[in-house]
Amino acid sequence: MRALVFTGPGAMEVRDVPEPEVGAGEELVHVVTSGICGSELHGVRTPGFRVPPLVMGHEFAGRTGDGRFVVVNPILSCGACDLCALGLRNVCRKREIVGVHRPGGFAERVAVPSGTLTELPEGLGWTAAAIVEPAANAVHAWSLAGAPAGARVGVIGAGAIGLACLLVAGSGGAARIEVADRSEHRREIAGRLGADAAVAELAGEYDVIFDAVGAAGTHEQSLARLRPGGTAVWLGLADPTAGFDAAALVRGEKQVVGSFAYRDADFAAAVGLVAGWDLSWVATFPLSEGAEIFTSLMNGRTTPVKALLTF
Structure with a gap:
């Protein structure tokens, strides 16, 4: 074969x-x-x-x-x-x-x-079927963040995992979702998929930030833009370097949560979600x-x- x-x-x-x-x-x-x-x-x-x-x-x-x-x-x-x-x-x-x-x-x-x-559910296309696994990563990350309906959400990185985080947060009732990526092309896609803003770098303050890149600089940004008491969920694995201000994390009582893959319930939930996604x-x-x-x-x-x- x-x-x-x-x-x-x-x-x-x-x-x-x-x-x-x-x-x-x-x-x-x-x-x-x-x-x-x-x-x-x-x-x-x-x-x-x-x-x-x-x-x-x-x-x-x-x-x-x-x-x-x-x-x-x-x-x-x-x-x-x-x-x-x-x-x-x-x-x-x-x-x-x-x-x-x-x-x-x-x-x-x-x-x-x-x-x-x-x-697979009847009628689910093969493209959607292949997206179930990355979608499950986003479902798991949303769950680890507390599935906070009404939250201000930031997403760093508009690759497949970042876009899945955008789509899951949108279906989960986030009040506002902003996506950051250096690529104009990927920012355009994020806007088409429902991001309230698609920017080169996050600005302002967020309740939850998903880092779908995992570089030292994005780790730092995910905490710098997080409100006191907020949660940063790290999914990306680009660089093992932490790169953040630990003292600011303590003083702001911020949380960093590592998110690896998904649990079985997350995978099952993803199967039901992807059918309605724009996968252009x-x-x-x-x-x-x-x-x-x-x-x-x-x-x-x-x-x-x-x-x-x-x-």
């Missing part, structure tokens, strides 16, 4: 790879569409825990052998620890992720545990162009906010 393979630092190739072995308790998914995540671009450019050769892809949907249309929750947990018992599978100390620790959805077929499958900012490309589009995105030469591979 054909797959897009991470072969070495900065290198992606479309190759023939062996068919997946389907183990006990697993099912074979025939992939229809799979999203390229910013974490994958970073992981190929600067290899770390993603070890080549690897078939990545953790945002994917497809058909099972018996014809069900499904989306895959890529988080695999031990199911037996204290955190799993609390419903915190996303932070299980032994968690693994499909497409990171085992072959993922950048292939025509992939074997996954049966428990990872969620059947999502572009699709055939697997045969996978190496080219991935490399272009990685090097900043291609501009779609979200790219999906189709099979």
Whole structure:
């Protein structure tokens, strides 16, 4: 079968790879569409825990052998620890992720545990199905912020996760949402999706700020623009440097909450949300162009906010 393979630092190739072995308790998914995540671009450019050769892809949907249309929750947990018992599978100390620790959805077929499958509602398109996973990240972040209806919300970064945060906050009853991004193109998209303001940098004061970038400078901005007693939710992973004024955090009784992936309820909620979203900012490309589009995105030469591979 054909797959897009991470072969070495900065290198992606479309190759023939062996068919997946389907183990006990697993099912074979025939992939229809799979999203390229910013974490994958970073992981190929600067290899770390993603070890080549690897078939990545953790945002994917497809058909099972018996014809069900499904989306895959890529988080695999031990199911037996204290955190799993609390419903915190996303932070299980032994968690693994499909497409990171085992072959993922950048292939025509992939074997996954049966428990990872969620059947798609009738009529949900494949583009929306591939956006469920990033949408679940935003649902989780909104929940961690307290799902504050009536809040003044700031979003830093208008990539796929930032736009999902905008859409989730909008559906959750935020009073005003402002989105910051350096790209004029992405600011235009944010405005079209309902942002009350789309700016190069946040100004004023907010009850909640989502940092979907995760650089030292955006960490600093997320706290500087937060009202006393407000909450900054950090989703981005661009830079491990904290970069903020800890004394100001204490004096303003501000909160910083880390948000990693999602809980099962967040994933289920995302399935129901994406059907009504404007996804005109999502572009699709055939697997045969996978190496080219991935490399272009990685090097900043291609501009779609979200790219999906189709099979």
